[in-house]
Amino acid sequence: MQTKRRLDLLNLLRKPGEEIRKERKRKGLTQSTLAKRAKVSQALIARIEKNQVDPRLSTLRKIAEALMEEAQPRGSRAIDIAVRDVIVVNENDTIEKALKLMRKYGISQLPVLKNGTPIGAVEELELLKAFAKEKDVQKFYQKKVIEAISSIYPMVDPDTSVAEVIDYLLKGHNAVLVTKEGHLEGIITKIDVLMRSKNIIASV
Incomplete structure (x- = not known):
């Protein structure tokens, strides 16, 4: 050896x-x-x-x-607690479509993709602020989501530690995106850290 x-x-x-x-x-x-x-x-x-x-x-x-470092144990990596079926919108989708997706799935933020790569996110609160300032309501709903991007979420590799993900969330980010070679693999919010970590620990 x-x-x-x-x-x-x-x-x-x-x-x-x-x-x-x-x-x-x-x-x-x-x-x-x-x-x-x-x-x-x-x-x-x-x-x-x-x-x-x-x-x-x-x-x-x-x-x-x-x-030569050993792989991190199951449950300690970002990908272990990430939601894999991420609901997203593309840069040229309308705000109306984004709002319908938020309502349908009960979520308050959506990653925005350009050619499959995350470029930012639209969030419920920021959309409400923009709506309050808009004089033409119909025009607001037909705007492209790329015009409404309000956040850029941190992006981490699948085997990034959960501790590092928590650090990002504690700094005020509403979500962390898990990406691999530029492609979106999952999303992690505060509730995902709290609940999915519990489920993984219980299954070990």
């Missing part, structure tokens, strides 16, 4: 880009997640994997240690 680990480290020194990319994908990590664990930038990870930079030994050591 000790010899195998040494060979892996030797390969990391010889072909850092190839070995880091291979091990990262084997563990299901995004470049962003690996960068956070290693306390380096995502751009640096990308450049190393493309063999565009010759990393320092100290940098390789940090990345190697990050790759």
Whole structure:
């Protein structure tokens, strides 16, 4: 076992880009997640994997240690408590459509997508404020939601810790979006942290 680990480290020194990319994908990590664990930038990870930079030994050591970290236990990751079937609107949908979705599903905010990627959110309270200022009611309902975006929610990787998600929510954000390579995977609100964590703990 000790010899195998040494060979892996030797390969990391010889072909850092190839070995880091291979091990990262084997563990299901995004470049962003690996960068956070290693306390380096995502751009640096990308450049190393493309063999565009010759990393320092100290940098390789940090990345190697990050790759050897154990996966977080079930229930401690953002994706474990996220609502996966996210109700969304696209940038060119109308405010009227957004309001109908909010009423139908009993929610007060909707992520806004552009080509499948989150660009912000529309929220019930902010829509009410805009409505109160609008003189032409029909015009208000037919406006595009992109004109009514009031918030940009923090976006985290699926294996971001629940503790980090809570930090974002405590800073005043109404929701946190879970994304993977730019695509929306789930949404987490305060009630999701409180109730879904309880359900996961109970099932363990």
